[in-house]
């Protein structure tokens with residue numbers, strides 16, 4: 001992977017060689033800004049992400065564009081970035097020049113979508129050094145600008161995204177229609193092209209079986225919810241992502257207000273459920289979170305699915321004060337660091353799934369001990 | 372439980388999407404889920420709204436009631452990129468920005484179903500705001516001018532040329 005920031009390219013060799021360096025320091029150097037810092041409402045909200053979709057005028061959308069068209073888009077955007085005083089320091093990565101493992105890591109760090117690395121010829125990603133800003137070129141749309149912040153920060157994320165958009169637009173001719181706004185490959189994005197997503201950790205609502213009720217309520221408000229890895233409304237790791245469904249007919253501010261209002265309600269309900277659990281079933285809760293802690297601190301093999309589930313319990317223990325002395329950001333970190341590609345990058349070699357389970361367990365043990 | 376997609380392997384990835392109270396569930400094996408880009412929620416930066424589109428694109432009614440010989444026949448192909456509207460109904464992707472104009476009639480009810488609106492009220496590109504319409508007008512006038520010249524309608528062409536100059540003047544003022 002072509003990377004300019006020396007400290008960032010943390011290959012396993014580094015990992016082994018600088019073993020004297022604490023794991024914390026290593027993690028500090030490999031993670032994007034959003035995974036390090038808690039941010040507002042960090043007890044419930046893991047991250048806030050804003051993305052806008054843009055296309056160039058008179059160029060077919062990526063899925064039907066010719067190689068020459070696609071290359072033209074990459075060149076035009078690269079040029080616009082270079083000429084913009086606010087964007088010139090961003091780094092352009094040609095995906096074809098990035099190793100498959102490093103591409104997978106870009107996905108695990110949420111900097112590009114899995115679809116984006118499906119085809120790499122004439123595809124690129126532009127990154128700010130702290131990885132708060134990433135711009136996918138020639139994914140579903142010609143340009144997708146994304147900003148991602150820790151915790152609940154929709155305004156900040158939008159402000160920055162808007163700024164990057166302004167910077168790019170100065171050097172590009174966007175496909176825009178006065179009546180229906182920014183034109184996108186799929187009509188579900190047309191208008192503002194804006195998608196705001198809030199990733200939330202909802203363990204107490206899950207334990208009290210309220211997730212389904214809460215989520216089906218908010219879904220009437222033009223908000224889509226996805227919970228993954230689980231039956232129905234369950235999700236191991238208890239992580240749910242809220243996103244606005246509507247992109248046309250509302251201003252960006254209205255879209256943000258709507259998702260903010262909904263997220264606020266869910267934050268309150270999750271907190272309410274946590275205090276209820278602490279009040280009514282403290283013993284059981286304590287037992288549950290310490291069991292999870294015990295397994296994570298001692299297991300010799302662990303799948304990412306199990307790790308996620310237990311990390312969710314430990315995180316609940318940290319957030320309710322039942323497990324003192326551990327930084328809560330450990331959860332965000334380990335969620336990403338124990339993903340297959342990241343793990344292999346850290347270990348410096350390809351790992352079979354059982355090997356991954358071994359390395360994952362040892363990695364988590366070590367990280368948890370450091371606290 | 373068997374995977375919804377390949378109907379062979381056991382389903383161990385379960386997805387639920389709730390949109391406006393409408394719940395869809397998918398049960399997939401790991402392989403199919405990955406192929407669909409759904410598995411890695413760390414990887415999938417956003418909810419796949421695209422997949423919802425299929426349920427919203429209604430095929431045009433065929434042979435129901437009378438077929439009126441309409442002078443406003445809806446175009447089947449985009450003049451710019453050549454995309455056939457039926458391709459869109461299958462893939463959910465338009466081919467170019469001009470598709471929105473050419474398929475305007477078919478897309479309007481679809482946009483209403485998706486967004487509850489057909490009118491953009493948000494951000495406008497700074498560089499083009501205000502001048503966008505003028506530039507569009509100049510474009511179409513230039514095309515008209517060429518036609519007039521080809522037809523040797525010089526009087527009309529002169530008129531159009533004047534209007535183009537007038538608009539260009541406006542454009543320079545606001546630049």
Ligand SMILES: [Zn+2]
Nearest residue numbers: 374377400403
């Ligand atoms: Zn399958």
Ligand SMILES: [Zn+2]
Nearest residue numbers: 449452467470
């Ligand atoms: Zn077209």
